[in-house]
Amino acid sequence: MKNPTQNVNLSRRAFVINGALVMGFAMLPGIPRAFADTEVDTLGTTILAPDLPGSLRATPYLDAWIRIDAKDGITVYTGKVELGTGVKTALLQIAAERLEVSPGLIRFLTADTALTPNEGYTAGSHTIVDSGTALFNAAAQVRQLLLESAARQWQRSIDSLTTRDAVIYDTQGRSMTYAQAVVGVQLHRFASANSPFKPAGSFTLIGKSLPRLDIPAKVSGGAAYVQDMRLPDMLHARVIRPPRRGSQLLEIDEAALRQLPGEVKLVRNGSYLAVVATDEWLAVKAMREGYAKARWTEGNPLPDSTHIHQLLTELPARRYPVSAKGDLPQPLPRAYKARVTKQYLMHGSIGPSCAVAWFKDGTLTVWTHTQGVYPLRAGIAEMVGLPVAQVRCIHAEGSGCYGHNGADDAAADAALIAMAIPGKPIRVQWMREQENLWEPYSSAMLAEVEAGLDDSGRLRDWKYELWSTPHNERIVNAGRLLPAWLLANPFTPAPSVPIAQPEGDGDRNAVPLYEIPNLKVDMNFVLTMPFRTSAMRSLGAHINIFAIESTVDELAARATIDPVQFRLNHLSDPRARAVVERVAAEFRWPHKATGPGSGIGFAFARYKNIMGYCAIAVQLHVQRQTGQVMIDRVVAAVDVGQIVSPDGLLNQIQGGIVQSASWTLYERILYDASGMHSFDWSGYPIMRFPDLPQQVEVHMIDQPDQPFLGAAEIVQGPMAAALGNAINDATGKRLLDLPLARRGWQDALGS
Amino acid sequence: MITLDINGKTHELDIADDMPLLYALRNQVGLNGAKYGCGLGQCGACTVLVNDKPVFSCLTPCGALAGKSVRTVESLGSVDQPGPLQKAFIDEQAAQCGYCIAGMIVRAQALLEANPHPDDETIRRHMAPNLCRCGTHVRIFAAIKSVVAQGGKV
Numbered sequence: 001m002k003n004p005t006q007n008v009n010l011s012r013r014a015f016v017i018n019g020a021l022v023m024g025f026a027m028l029p030g031i032p033r034a035f036a037d038t039e040v041d042t043l044g045t046t047i048l049a050p051d052l053p054g055s056l057r058a059t060p061y062l063d064a065w066i067r068i069d070a071k072d073g074i075t076v077y078t079g080k081v082e083l084g085t086g087v088k089t090a091l092l093q094i095a096a097e098r099l100e101v102s103p104g105l106i107r108f109l110t111a112d113t114a115l116t117p118n119e120g121y122t123a124g125s126h127t128i129v130d131s132g133t134a135l136f137n138a139a140a141q142v143r144q145l146l147l148e149s150a151a152r153q154w155q156r157s158i159d160s161l162t163t164r165d166a167v168i169y170d171t172q173g174r175s176m177t178y179a180q181a182v183v184g185v186q187l188h189r190f191a192s193a194n195s196p197f198k199p200a201g202s203f204t205l206i207g208k209s210l211p212r213l214d215i216p217a218k219v220s221g222g223a224a225y226v227q228d229m230r231l232p233d234m235l236h237a238r239v240i241r242p243p244r245r246g247s248q249l250l251e252i253d254e255a256a257l258r259q260l261p262g263e264v265k266l267v268r269n270g271s272y273l274a275v276v277a278t279d280e281w282l283a284v285k286a287m288r289e290g291y292a293k294a295r296w297t298e299g300n301p302l303p304d305s306t307h308i309h310q311l312l313t314e315l316p317a318r319r320y321p322v323s324a325k326g327d328l329p330q331p332l333p334r335a336y337k338a339r340v341t342k343q344y345l346m347h348g349s350i351g352p353s354c355a356v357a358w359f360k361d362g363t364l365t366v367w368t369h370t371q372g373v374y375p376l377r378a379g380i381a382e383m384v385g386l387p388v389a390q391v392r393c394i395h396a397e398g399s400g401c402y403g404h405n406g407a408d409d410a411a412a413d414a415a416l417i418a419m420a421i422p423g424k425p426i427r428v429q430w431m432r433e434q435e436n437l438w439e440p441y442s443s444a445m446l447a448e449v450e451a452g453l454d455d456s457g458r459l460r461d462w463k464y465e466l467w468s469t470p471h472n473e474r475i476v477n478a479g480r481l482l483p484a485w486l487l488a489n490p491f492t493p494a495p496s497v498p499i500a501q502p503e504g505d506g507d508r509n510a511v512p513l514y515e516i517p518n519l520k521v522d523m524n525f526v527l528t529m530p531f532r533t534s535a536m537r538s539l540g541a542h543i544n545i546f547a548i549e550s551t552v553d554e555l556a557a558r559a560t561i562d563p564v565q566f567r568l569n570h571l572s573d574p575r576a577r578a579v580v581e582r583v584a585a586e587f588r589w590p591h592k593a594t595g596p597g598s599g600i601g602f603a604f605a606r607y608k609n610i611m612g613y614c615a616i617a618v619q620l621h622v623q624r625q626t627g628q629v630m631i632d633r634v635v636a637a638v639d640v641g642q643i644v645s646p647d648g649l650l651n652q653i654q655g656g657i658v659q660s661a662s663w664t665l666y667e668r669i670l671y672d673a674s675g676m677h678s679f680d681w682s683g684y685p686i687m688r689f690p691d692l693p694q695q696v697e698v699h700m701i702d703q704p705d706q707p708f709l710g711a712a713e714i715v716q717g718p719m720a721a722a723l724g725n726a727i728n729d730a731t732g733k734r735l736l737d738l739p740l741a742r743r744g745w746q747d748a749l750g751s
Numbered sequence: 752m753i754t755l756d757i758n759g760k761t762h763e764l765d766i767a768d769d770m771p772l773l774y775a776l777r778n779q780v781g782l783n784g785a786k787y788g789c790g791l792g793q794c795g796a797c798t799v800l801v802n803d804k805p806v807f808s809c810l811t812p813c814g815a816l817a818g819k820s821v822r823t824v825e826s827l828g829s830v831d832q833p834g835p836l837q838k839a840f841i842d843e844q845a846a847q848c849g850y851c852i853a854g855m856i857v858r859a860q861a862l863l864e865a866n867p868h869p870d871d872e873t874i875r876r877h878m879a880p881n882l883c884r885c886g887t888h889v890r891i892f893a894a895i896k897s898v899v900a901q902g903g904k905v
Contacts, residue, residue: 084847219852236778350794651887654889688879689881689888693889
């Protein structure tokens, strides 16, 4: 093993990538300008122009976003990627709106390290906030420059000119295409802080539901995913992983592999093993033979899952104060106390990770469904020992990832194998059990809350303590790529650093938005665990909002105040109040469900306390004998600022409701000292059609001319909390250990 | 040599009997619709029709398909001329990442060919073998229902 200090980047860069925040938000109200000095944002980009909006801060040149010429027409670039949320179409709408051209006239390119801006990761509900805001401004500024060019050439005032579909017209019937007007315009210039204003009332694309560009191919068998790539003479690879983390390869019977029909190559580097064949099924057979014939050391022990939350409190941890105000009495008088737990979860992509790599003429090209082509490129370059300029990462869609799944690691696999077999494109497809056993998990977590009321029934005291392993083990060095651990000269992961507030890591949304005079929130950031954990949709917000909203319901009951009214009593932000009131009205809260085991539950959160608002009410019934939970009705209201695509937003909220219900009711990774048991869908059941909510209503509150706030993750926490509150209402039991409807859970209900 | 009848065309393939149909479809025949998801018959991403019944192509060995007809999502229509279910999925925008969608459409096709007027409960039960992780179920259900509402003709 190399000396860790050789590989572990303890420099400022590694620290600030993880530790510093979020510059995409300077335009939003409530974000202290003090953050503007930060050089690198949480998504991995360097800030060059702190006064510019969105991702223009990191990529200020207009021609990094938009190029216009006679040959290709209008090309628009984004450094973000399509993960299945529809952002490619939404970003195109924004660019087309502000260029004032039909979307069909734009050639739109997503993340590619050779072509597009570096926008770090496509994560954290940031895409429309970062890239959408950049394009919203850059496109308007480019159009303005083109108008100025035409006005100069015609010697007319800009106000007298109009544009339609990339053609500029004057009042005398003269016309000039954008490609003609761009001649003599220098687009390689910094964007300005201010852009031409266009009132939302005159938008023709923003706020309209443009059909997604990618869906027709996906319903008809078109080549839509990296899995569908077929390059000339492409070889198929499979990896052979150790039985568990820490296992070292003792030996492998290579002769057995040679007895397979057809040509199979074994790639071996330390404990790293892969097989490569001309035919995919042959590669699978060789992989199976390899698993059978490889002998390994035992590897790291696994803990017993029964005591995992106790273990979290005993392991080495760094304590991060998250928020403190007022004067919290100790101990809290007449406090409500709760201990809330969450198990390890997996992203559970339907398609296991895949990548294609090709080392040709000194350049390594990797097609990958990573969320961040630039950070991945740097990690791969370090791992294979190539200069960054000789590695190109191109995003190609994969199955939905919902965070840091196996995508980057599969890309690293493809890169390692392609370097071992130069000149041939290599396609690596992980098997289901490889994804389940080796993807970074969402951390098991523990939260302890103590909260109390004053004599008038208002929240007065709030103490919250959290234990979690990391939620952001993104690729800041080669050691963050799993295959790099297995090499003869292995790399060590960079030290873990939590994403700072207000974005938050395990502590995302750990601070209630409610007005509470005395409050203390702390996070214990646990540094050593048997499982690698990283980002999964909403990070700690899922359990934190669940814990906060369960506690709020309990305190409302103590105060004998309706839980919705109780929330309103502690919310002054009018937009927060608006989503709460909208759901209450549409749901006809507290309209009770009828029938045995029926219950209703309510929840609210503003994502990260700075992004989208979401309130939700759930009606369900619990079948006590079987433990089955049937969700009868879900009513949600969301405010994500100016809505770009109403149908895209609706799709995200509907999907988030179902996914969060699955996490909250059913999901946990099964393991014990003998090993991991969630290696397939029978060991990790997720929601299927029969348990689908019967009715889902989503109300969208548009905010014309207001900043984009992001949408994709805002419902995960509120849906979990509303389910918990509804189950409490249905059964009279306050369940605080997720998942709520796990196997045998009816025991928890009592008789 | 193995002879496969796929989407109405006969293919003579020099492959092993034990090769799952999924691999032959994707690599030997060059079709993208059937997807690898689990290789275990637990997720339905690889669903195709064999003699009009939905099967997991990841578990079906090519050697067991002599004399049987295989249909994939490609047989139901194209981008330019989508079939009724494909059109309904586009109209409802019933996809997020879309990786499961071809399997969903094929499984729904099997249902509607046998029963053009299924009730809601029947649709849910029938679709249970197919997993979606994005939570697009609400829209998938709506897309199937919209075809049923138009007479269920697929």
